Amino acid sequence: MKLVPLSLTIITVTILGSIFLIYTPGKTSESHQTIPEKTQLINEYLLYHSLLSDSYQDKGDQVLYEALENNILMSNQVVKELDFLLSEYQKTDALEGAVDAMHIAYEEVVPLLRDIQTRFDPKDQNLLRLKEDYKQIMTQYIDGLIMLLHSFENGETENYREGLSLTMKSKAELSNLAEVFK
Structure with a gap:
């Protein structure tokens, strides 16, 4: 009878520990990239950075640029807040709180993606x-969150x-993209 609560505690600590490690700022999947892949990423972000100085003749392009900038920064903030919450829940072994935080993050990023x-x-x-890159990154992040939530619910x-x-990869890409707009 005492093994059930102990095993549940061990599982909870393991899950929260791995979530914390994955969502810890600075830990990205970039180390798995080859030099050409990293170079391509750097070139893409430099290209995006050049968009900052462009004055758009088309009013629709200007509005989209401003919406993208806002949504990218807001999405990155949601991811950072989730990181913080997960690290706090990991300290208290609160799996239910961590799952709730992931649900809230999901509910916050989906409208940002739909807007774009x-x-x-x-x-x-x-x-x-x-x-298109923002849509791909956020779709991947949302898919990763859904998989994580289903895995917790169904084991x-x-x-x-x-x-x-998926969440690690998209988190790193979103963070790099958000750096362009800071």
């Missing part, structure tokens, strides 16, 4: 690429691993 998805494509091709370790991988 529903906007018209810009005339500026670099801005279009930024829009599916395969979904857990894949969800962690």
Whole structure:
């Protein structure tokens, strides 16, 4: 009878510990990238940085740029807040609180993504690429959160691993993208 609560505690500590390690700021999947992949990423972010100085002749492009900047920074803030909450919940072994925080993060980032998805494509091709990259990063992040949540609810370790991988990768990409706008 005493083994059940002990095993539940061990499982909870393991799950929260791994979430904390994955969501710890500074821990990214960049170490798994090759030099050409890193160079390509740097070039893409430099290209996006050049968008900052562009004055758009098309009013729709200017509005989209401002919405993208706002949504990228807000999405990054949600991810950072989730990191903080998960680290706090890890200290208290509060799995339910961690799951609730992940649900809240999901509910906050989905409208940000939908906002960008529903906007018209810009005339500026670099801005279009930024829009598509943001959509891809956030879709991947949301898919990862969904997998993590399902894995907690159903005890599916395969979904857990894949969800962690997706959220780690997209978190690193979003952080790099947000740095361009700071």
